[in-house]
Amino acid sequence: MATIPKALQDVALRVARAASLAGRSADSVRLLAVSKTFPAEAIREAAGAGQKLFGESYLQEALEKMAALSGLELEWHFIGPIQSNKTRDIAEHFDWVHSVDRLKIAQRLSQARPQQKIPLQICLQVNISGEESKSGVAPENLLELAEQVRGLPHLRLRGLMAIPRPTQEPQVQREQFSQVRKLFDQLNARGFDLDTLSMGMSEDLEAAIAEGANIVRVGSAIFGQRTKSKDNP
Numbered sequence: 001m002a003t004i005p006k007a008l009q010d011v012a013l014r015v016a017r018a019a020s021l022a023g024r025s026a027d028s029v030r031l032l033a034v035s036k037t038f039p040a041e042a043i044r045e046a047a048g049a050g051q052k053l054f055g056e057s058y059l060q061e062a063l064e065k066m067a068a069l070s071g072l073e074l075e076w077h078f079i080g081p082i083q084s085n086k087t088r089d090i091a092e093h094f095d096w097v098h099s100v101d102r103l104k105i106a107q108r109l110s111q112a113r114p115q116q117k118i119p120l121q122i123c124l125q126v127n128i129s130g131e132e133s134k135s136g137v138a139p140e141n142l143l144e145l146a147e148q149v150r151g152l153p154h155l156r157l158r159g160l161m162a163i164p165r166p167t168q169e170p171q172v173q174r175e176q177f178s179q180v181r182k183l184f185d186q187l188n189a190r191g192f193d194l195d196t197l198s199m200g201m202s203e204d205l206e207a208a209i210a211e212g213a214n215i216v217r218v219g220s221a222i223f224g225q226r227t228k229s230k231d232n233p
């Protein structure tokens, strides 16, 4: 296994190459390092190599790592499923949430966001693979949810996040990401001011960047394979 700094360098190269093929600059894509299940020391190592954005999916684990790393100036993104009893801690400790898919969760996040902090930056998670996944708002309900979330005072709606059905077929990957891109364009055509498309992971970041992703969420290509457990299915 490559060291974390070397793996980060390799991912940065993949991002730059994909951006260049799409006629975009490398710095139009931000790399979110998904550190879920990996220890605080792995994050410290990545931060030492210049990585600033980290993504976590499990609240308790994330809070422990944040406390251990409080001296570092990192930007924390929550990307996992959200239960309502977790909204207070998420709103207090994170900078971004990518996985908002219902109004009730958005309302609770807005209520719990400390007033002295800037608004919590929000992406709505869209379910483009239909029945196969329970997470994410269905495309036909996206506009209504986006309108409701836009009205909440302590949130700022930034864009969309999606986790398409995994496939090795680049054409299918592109097709799925292009659906998300179309939804994003439709919202902006209706007067939204979205600037963030959070899509692409270790296996499919090239296809996502080709379709306009500007945050890619990369875990295993940076930190190595995650071991599966009952808390990490």
Ligand SMILES: *Cc1c(COP(=O)(O)O)cnc(C)c1O
Pocket: 034, 036, 057, 079, 080, 163, 201, 202, 203, 217, 218, 219, 220, 221
């Ligand atoms: C775990 C996770 C990732 C990272 O996946 P890799 O395949 O390890 O790059 C990205 N996004 C979300 C929402 C995740 O839960």
